[in-house]
Amino acid sequence: xxxxxxxxxxxxxxxxxxxxxxxxxxxxxxxxxxxxxxxxxxxxxxxxxxxxxxxxxxxxxxxxxxxxxxxxxxxxxxxxxxxxxxxxxxxxxxxx
Amino acid sequence: xxxxxxxxxxxxxxxxxxxxxxxxxxxxxxxxxxxxxxxxxxxxxxxxxxxxxxxxxxxxxxxxxxxxxxxxxxxxxxxxxxxxxxxxxxxxxxxxxxxxxxxxxxxxxxxxxxxxxxxxxxxxxxxxxxxxxxx
Numbered sequence: 001x002x003x004x005x006x007x008x009x010x011x012x013x014x015x016x017x018x019x020x021x022x023x024x025x026x027x028x029x030x031x032x033x034x035x036x037x038x039x040x041x042x043x044x045x046x047x048x049x050x051x052x053x054x055x056x057x058x059x060x061x062x063x064x065x066x067x068x069x070x071x072x073x074x075x076x077x078x079x080x081x082x083x084x085x086x087x088x089x090x091x092x093x094x095x096x
Numbered sequence: 097x098x099x100x101x102x103x104x105x106x107x108x109x110x111x112x113x114x115x116x117x118x119x120x121x122x123x124x125x126x127x128x129x130x131x132x133x134x135x136x137x138x139x140x141x142x143x144x145x146x147x148x149x150x151x152x153x154x155x156x157x158x159x160x161x162x163x164x165x166x167x168x169x170x171x172x173x174x175x176x177x178x179x180x181x182x183x184x185x186x187x188x189x190x191x192x193x194x195x196x197x198x199x200x201x202x203x204x205x206x207x208x209x210x211x212x213x214x215x216x217x218x219x220x221x222x223x224x225x226x227x228x229x230x231x
Contacts, residue, residue: 006160009169010194056193058153065153073158085156086193091119091148092177 003031006083008057014041022081028059029072031082040087046084047072058085097131097225098172098198098213100124103135104227109209111138112176112202114135119149121175123156124200125163131198141175148187154212172198172213179205182212184221192216198224 002022002038007015015021018037023038025031036043048054052072059066060083066074076082104124112120122138137159141151151173161222163169177185182203186190192199197218203210215222 008194009196029147030110056191058156060153063154063157065157083157083160085153085160087153087191088121088123088151088173088193089143089149089155090175090188090191091145091184092180092187 001039002078003080003082005031005035008085011042011045011084011088014045022090026075026077027072028061028066028076028082032072044059056073056087058087059083061084098200099132099227099230101133101230102228104133105211107136107138108174108200109202111136112174112204112209115141115176116204117146117178118144119146119155119176119178120166120202121149121151121173123151123170124172124198125159125166125168126171126173127167128169131171133171135163135164135166136174137170146178152202171196171202174200174202176202176204181205182210184214184216189216189219189221200226206217 002024005023006020017028023031023034025034032047061080113170121141124133125134127137139155141149142151182201199214199216201212213224213226
């Protein structure tokens with residue numbers, strides 16, 4: 001069951017420069033496993049070594065932020081679009 | 097050099113002023129591979145803070161989709177510093193998401209807003225000229 005995965009510019013270098021790739025899976029975790037199988041350079045970029053979503057990215061299934069769905073266990077099906085975008089944050093306050 | 101059409105520049109500064117006392121933020125889109133900004137996407141600051149910003153994730157997705165539909169891509173982010181200079185803070189540098197992006201700071205410290213742009217690559221900050229006009 002292939003879904004489209006849209007990659008942010010910063011990760012495209014690990015996927016042959018492509019903006020969008022196909023990956024298989026019935027859950028987001030499976031989709032990201034398949035993505036890393038195809039593009040080993042993406043290992044650790046979206047999912048941490050502990051198997052959780054990296055805090056520096058936001059992931060969406062269609063128009064929903066998966067943090068408000070079932071995170072990596074979110075179900076996906078054919079024709080769903082998974083988007084990965086960087087979390088964009090900062091500010092004048094130094095936070096350590 | 098980052099090129100900002102006058103309308104984009106004005107929209108960006110107006111959004112930052114409207115967001116006071118909190119930091120304002122938004123995204124900038126240009127044709128891929130260029131720094132010629134065409135569209136400004138003002139976004140919410142979900143930190144709702146005078147010292148921190150975080151672009152509303154869903155508005156980021158919508159902006160990214162809209163840019164793609166126009167054959168543009170997000171090439172940078174702007175945010176305001178309400179009480180400090182238009183220079184990236186340690187937080188801005190530590191959290192810079194993309195070395196290819198342009199990081200625009202709008203300082204509202206003085207009565208007249210000051211706009212500067214920076215590249216942030218591997219923690220190293222380099223200022224770049226900003227050309228405002230046209231559009």
